Amino acid sequence: MSMPRHERLPAYRVLSHLLVMVAVAVVLGVVVAGLAIPFAGVAGLGARNVAKTMDSLPEELDTQDLSQRTTILDANGNRLASIYDENRITVPLKGISRTMVKALVAIEDYRFYQHGALDLKGTLRALVTNQANSGVVQGGSSITQQLVKLTLLDQAGNNKVKRAEATADTYARKLKELRYAIALEQTHSKDWILERYLNTAYFGDGAYGVQAAAKHYFNVNAKDLTLRQSALLAGLVKNPYGYDPTKFPDKALERRDVVLDRMAQLNVIGQDKADKNKDKDLGLDVQEVDNGCLNSRAPFFCDYVLAYLMQDEQLGATRRARLNLIKNGGLTIQTTIDMNAQADADAAVADHVGKKDPAIGALAIVEPGTGAVKALAQSRPMGNKSKQGETYVNFTIPKEYGGANGFQPGSTFKAFTLATAIDQGIPLTQAFNSPSPMTFDQADFANCPGEGTFGGPYVANNSTGTGTFNMYSGTRNSINTYFLQLEEMTGVCAPYELAKKMGVRLTDPKAERYPSFTLGIADASPLEMAEAYATFAARGLHCDSRPVTQITDSDGNVLKSYDPTCTQVMQQSTADAVSDVLRGVLQSGGFAAAQALGVPAAGKTGTTNEQKAVWFVGYTPHLAAAATIAGITPAGQPDTLVGKTIDGTYIYEASGSGFAAPIWGDALRPLTANGPYDDFVYPTGVEGVGVTSVPQPPPPRPGGRGGRGGGGRGGR
Incomplete structure (x- = not known):
């Protein structure tokens, strides 16, 4: 039939x-x-x-969306970085100058609008012309045929077998290309084919498509290309490498002039106009578009953005799918970074820790109430670790995003016990005689329900004083034995769980949930600590850290919005009381008084056991930041800071107030200088608020039996 x-x-x-x-x-x-x-x-x-x-051949060419570069923007809409497999920005035909369109058609396929998939007349003419000029002057393939070949190559990607098939000089390949070309002509308009070709073609030096080429070579948009610019670009598609003006300017100039003469020959322009433009130089204004985060103004923040998005399953079912979307989807990623904050953070870290020092200096800044990450800075710049003073490890972010393991935060964890005690109704006037050393029986510390009990002796020391303290004075002086006694009242489970709710990634209770938890034995990153303390600034409202606010696709449609994800994790009055206590650390007599700002601020110092890391985590009502300096060996292992020279200063004794707090102060001082002068809300309904004096000490408590220990050294 x-x-x-x-x-x-x-x-x-x-x-x-x-x-x-x-x-x-x-x-x-x-x-x-x-x-x-x-x-x-x-x-x-x-x-x-x-x-x-x-x-038997396929009837239609699968014209998938073209690969386009993704742009990452800062909070003000300025480009932070570009991510791509191919540097391309697609534009409609109406977004390309008519001069550019005419130049390309003149040199590649002057009868494009008169013939079908194959132009016999043009092919014959090209053969005669090329032979007369002893070289290739005019193209023989129609633009449609060229588009088919470019599309097949693009679809082959890095697959060597498929690329070989797409370029093989075989009967089957030519039949296939012709069939596809005829199908394109039947199913698409000439304008569509020409637009697709101009967006697909490679123009050399990493520029795919006419828009990327216009920006790269001349720093103009495709719609604004002049005659000489258009002639240069039109000439490149024949041999993008051989005519690359950045590598072979003489050959590029010669090829441009061939295009101008061809346009004059076809009466697209007058010969006098062609000659006038031939007298001009190439007129290059080369703009490099770096690919990736390495050369970004904020490389580690950029790295965090990519890691954050790679975990979002709404962007693709697999990591490979998500990566493909990010690198080829032509997305615009709007981020939260404040470049003023970033510049201040970078300067503050660099002023206190050298990139080749045997330590890492790091700082994270977060906005309370939104979780917006404003800046991430570290002392070692992004680069190959084989070069001294460079690293690809992001020490500012949690390990789950590809960061380091973090560092023990020391006494900055005491704030979680403080908040738990206040939330449980323990008055701020609760006083303990706090000697040093002091032996604890860990059986006296309640664990989480069903998790068994602790046991054994634990001997703790203070490095910042002894005596009788309440919550105000015990915090201001960072008394270890005071907070261990307070944790006996709260139990270990409650502050541990509160820290998790506030953003600290605690994942191993068997190693982290011990009485010494309050002294900061669990590792944490600066971003985690800034996020946690931002909860106090936001009056108990915890917001997950987020570096992205919105993603739009290549057409400007919103692909996804990243709104704040917040939960009230403690009573407002509890957070207010914590702020009232912690502000004493930055007031006269507090360890970090030298870093007081021109606006109300609160914070806590931290120094770990063996002085391997020092911290300061503090906040205003509008910004929270965590600064740390951590000793590190050449192999990347934690190491003591004592005996090291950091930023030209030999360290005899390390402290959070003396080394980490100045980074915090130097970064936040300019950021808050012209900001609003908003105070913390004074706590109401909290027993003992404002009572900083200590009553007569109770009788000394006896030492107990003992158990597992470790942890912070104190909080100066």
């Missing part, structure tokens, strides 16, 4: 093109411009066999 006419029609059209090509081959005895099917291969084919062969 014969096929219906509408099903046979494509094969007949293909056959007519093949017969024309055969005729050309017969007359000339050659393969015309590499397009015609070799005569020897076609001569033995009957028309019926050719039609059958064509019918």
Whole structure:
């Protein structure tokens, strides 16, 4: 049974093109411009066999969305970084200058709007012209045919086998390309094909598509390309590398002039105009578009953005799918980074820790009430670790995003016990005699329900004083034995769980949830600590850290919004009381008084056991920041800071107030200088608020039996 006419029609059209090509081959005895099917291969084919062969080929070319570069923006909409496999920005035909369109058509396929998929007349003319000029002056393939080849190469990606198939000089490949070209002409307009070609073509030096090329070579948009600029770009598509103006300016100039002469020959422009432009230089204004985070103004923040998005399953079912979308989807990623805050953070860290020092200095700044990450800075710049003073490890963020393990935060963890005690109704006037050393029986500390009990002796020391203290004075002086006694009242479980709710990634209770938890034995990153303390600034409202606010696709449509994710994790009065206590650390007599700002602020120092890391975590009502300096060996292992020279200063004794707090102060001082003068809310309904004096000490408590210990050294 014969096929219906509408099903046979494509094969007949293909056959007519093949017969024309055969005729050309017969007359000339050659393969015309590499397009015609070799005569020897076609001569033995009957028309019926050719039609059958064509019918077996796919009818349409799968024109998927073109790969486009993704742009990461700062909070003010300025470009922070670009991510791409191919540096391309697609634009509509109306967004490309008519001069550029005319230049390309003139040199590549001047009869584009008059012929179908194959231009026999143009092919013959190209052959004669090229032979007369002893080289390739005019293209022989139609723009449609070129688009097919470019598309097949693009779809092949880095697959060597598929790329070889897309460029093989075989009968099958040429038949396939011709079939696709005819299908494109049947299903798409000439303008669509031309627009697609201009956005697909490679223009050399990493620029794909005319818009990227215009910005790269001339720093203009495609719609604003001038005649000489258009002629240069139009000439590049024939040999993007050989005519690359950044590598071979003389050859590029020669090729540009060929295009100008061709335009004059076709009366697209006058010869006088062509000659006038030929007298001009290339007029380059090369703009580099770095790929990735390495050369970004905030490389580690950029790194965090990518890691954050790679965990978002709404952007793709697999990591590979998410990476493909980010690198090729033409996205615009709006982030939270404040470049003023970033500059201040970078300067503050660099002023206190050298990039080649045997330590890491790091700082994270977060906005309370939104979780917006404003800045991430560290002392070692992004780069190959084989170069001294460089690293690809992001020490500012949690390990789950590809960061380091973090560092023990020391006495900054005491704030979690403080908040728990206040939330449980323990008055701020609660006093304990706090000697040093002091032996604790860990069986006296309640664990989480069903998790068993602690046991054994634990001997704790104070490095910042002894005596009787309440919550105000015990915090201001960072008394270890005071907070261990307070934790006996609260139990270990409650402050541990509160820290998790406030953003600290605690994942191993068997190693972290011990009485010494309050002394900061669990590792944490600066971002985690800034996020946690931002909860106090926001009056108990915890907001997950987020570096991104919105993603739009290549057409400007919102793909996803990242709104604040917040939960009230403690009473407002509890957070207010914590702020009232912690502000004493920055007031006269407090360890960090030297870092007082021009606006109300609160915070806590921290120094770990063996002085391997020092911390200061503090906040205002509008900003929270965590600064740390941590000793590190050449192999990347934690190491004591004592005996090291950091930023030219030999360290005899390390402290959070003396080393980490100045980073915090130097970063926040300029950021808050012109900001609003808002105070913390004074706590109401909290027993003992404002009572900083300590009553007569109770009788000394006896030492207990003992158990597992470790942890912080104190909090100066």
